[in-house]
Amino acid sequence: xxxxxxxxxxxxxxxxxxxxxxxxxxxxxxxxxxxxxxxxxxxxxxxxxxxxxxxxxxxxxxxxxxxxxxxxxxxxxxxxxxxxxxxxxxxxxxxxxxxxxxxxxxxxxxxxxxxxxxxxxxxxxxxxxxxxxxxxxx
Numbered sequence: 001x002x003x004x005x006x007x008x009x010x011x012x013x014x015x016x017x018x019x020x021x022x023x024x025x026x027x028x029x030x031x032x033x034x035x036x037x038x039x040x041x042x043x044x045x046x047x048x049x050x051x052x053x054x055x056x057x058x059x060x061x062x063x064x065x066x067x068x069x070x071x072x073x074x075x076x077x078x079x080x081x082x083x084x085x086x087x088x089x090x091x092x093x094x095x096x097x098x099x100x101x102x103x104x105x106x107x108x109x110x111x112x113x114x115x116x117x118x119x120x121x122x123x124x125x126x127x128x129x130x131x132x133x134x135x136x137x138x
Contacts, residue, residue: 044126061132
């Protein structure tokens with residue numbers, strides 16, 4: 001079973017069918033160790049809907065096979081300048097990123113403990129917070 005796009009949220013069909021969140025998986029088999037690579041992408045339209053309240057903004061579910069899997073979260077660019085902070089459930093800043101167009105902000109979620117996280121964006125054309133849960137499949 002490909003655990004790359006495993007999501008436990010109810011509107012799974014909606015999420016996958018309109019590309020709100022997508023992911024790519026490359027299961028690289030290194031002779032010394034086996035690690036998965038997973039990249040999750042949050043679309044501009046989904047983030048904008050969360051910011052404006054024009055749509056429901058469900059918590060997203062991101063999964064990995066092991067805590068050592070390489071997991072990247074890509075977010076939309078908000079124009080000229082985009083800053084994003086990743087906070088954990090204790091409201092502690094875990095990571096910060098600031099990029100200029102045409103770059104897209106990314107967080108490396110590799111090794112982070114399972115739990116609830118908040119990605120808060122500040123930018124020229126986009127902002128707000130998206131909530132997600134990071135889970136390791138057992």
